[in-house]
Amino acid sequence: MRRRYTIAATVFALAVVFGGVLVVFTTPTVQTLPAETADDGERDLFRFEGDDSGVWTYLSPSQEFRKRSPINVVVRGDADTVVGALRASDERTWNRTDDRQRHVEPTDSVPEDVNLTGTAIEWGETTGTARYAYVHGGETGEWIRETDQLHNGDYYGHRTHIRLYESPVPDEEPWVAMQVHTEHFDWFTLRHSVDGVEEGQRQVEREFLNEPPVERIWRAHFDNDDPSDADGWATIVELFVALPAFGFGLVSAREIWGRRLTSVDRARVRAIVDRVTVRHGMLFGSIVALVLGVRAAGILLEWYVPALSMHAIAALLYPFIAVGIPIVTYAFARKMTRRMDAAVTGASGLAVAFLLDYGYLGVEVLPIEIVLQRVGVVLALGLIAGGTVHRATRDRHRNRLLAGAVLLWAGLLLGTLFQYIG
Structure with missing residues (x-):
């Protein structure tokens, strides 16, 4: 014994x-923070200047305020244009979620007058676990499902995954909130495990930096640095009004001194x-x-x-x-x-x-x-x-x-x- x-x-x-x-x-992280009890409709929302609508700076696995995934990219533009720019003008495929999950009518194609220059990353179709974004329209708030999902990489290997949420408020200039992260498929949980959000954010940021329709790119502090390796800073992309657009790694050996x-x-x-x-x-x-x-x-x-x-x-x-x-x-x-x-x-x-x-x-x-x-x-x-x-x-x-x-x-x-x- x-x-x-x-x-x-x-x-x-x-x-x-x-x-x-x-x-x-x-970097060990906590995936989901405890749910918040208060709901005053005016919590940590990001708004473009002049807008009444805003988006809570986290995604939640359920329709309650659980800080699961930090929003880290927001683009002024509609979802079709944003996705069209990311997928470029070649024959690369991309994913649109089931129409029943959308909160806006799907468009068959990117508008013909949009001149897309192409990007370095091939974004393909994908699926992912449901995540909800809280959008406040100025008077009331609502939980919405992702409008689109894109990825680059291998589903059963390592990939960059994007969830996009388009503003459901029809009377304002559209915007798309994005949650970008890198992840790998975990065969011991049969789910994807998030590696972090900063690298994926930098990839998307570089994509937009190469796009002529971009007017300017800047960063805003969302104070959502609790989960994963998020630093609380989100990338904000503004497009020209006249032309809407779009690990544990291998480590170096360390010298070990022993007796x-x-x-x-x-x-x-x-x-x-x-x-x-x-x-x-x-x-x-x-x-x-x-x-x-x-x-x-x-x-x-x-x-x-x-x-x-x-x-x-x-x-x-x-x-x-x-x-x-x-x-x-x-x-x-x-x-x-x-x-x-x-x-x-x-x-x-x-x-x-x-x-x-x-x-x-x-x-x-x-x-x-x-x-x-x-x-x-x-x-x-x-x-x-x-x-x-x-x-x-x-x-x-x-x-x-x-x-x-x-x-x-x-x-x-x-x-x-x-x-x-x-």
Whole structure:
């Protein structure tokens, strides 16, 4: 029993160290701030000078004042013109949400008299979870769904995602509020995890800087720097009236100064090296290969098998994460001789897989909930590996280490799927 506790404590310490690495090399954030109770209709709204209408400076996951995503770009112009400028005049495709979700009548095409010069980024069609913007028309306020959604990148990899909200007030010059962020698809939650908002904002800002119809671009402080890596400053784009227009990354190596190894330390290192077998490498490598393989498979299916919907791809590949990783862990750890070796190898394999995945995606910001979930699944897989070793399962009594680890693994994945976690 004492050995079981030692293994659990060791794997827990390893998982905490992994979480510490994520905290050091990324910016942990809170995704949603608590709902505000007061509603005076005149909260933190942005208005163009002379307008009665304004937009609350956050998006909310529900029709209540929850500070989910900071508005970081506002353009004076209608949605068709704004999107037309971003998609340029070539054959690039872009997405318009279902007409039932719109609050204005859709236009079949960009007006013929608009001269669009083209942009450097190809914005394609996409989908995303519902987010609501609060717009106050001067007398009353209302919650509206996104008018359009655009993205650049891979749905199952890394992308820049834009939600656009057009003012529903018909008697004023139109404006479009935009929420731009970078995100990556998280196979352990089956949702997109936001990396940050500043890089996406800079991309869109550069797009408009290259557009001749832009009269001027400036920044206004919205004081919405609570979620993610937002600094509270939004990009404001004003167009000519006569012509309406439109991560945890790979880090550089740091020199680490350590104390000189003693003869006892060297003996311990040699003993550890001598215990390493092919099974250690197969256990470690199979976990890394599964995580990175699912990432690559999702992107390739998205590119080359258009018949598969995004949900179909997720349904096809997610079992390799939820069930495949524990199965290969069981298969390779089963015949190992030391429970501690198996536990450390399994936990290390998953931790390294996460770091490589985030490095490939260029992730620089992670929600603190996701960091904690990652610590939990690393701990759970390490305990599964330790509890799977033959000497741990040959006892007639129930293997509590393995049972508890499987329950923890399943609970964390189900909790994130049903949004109880993250």
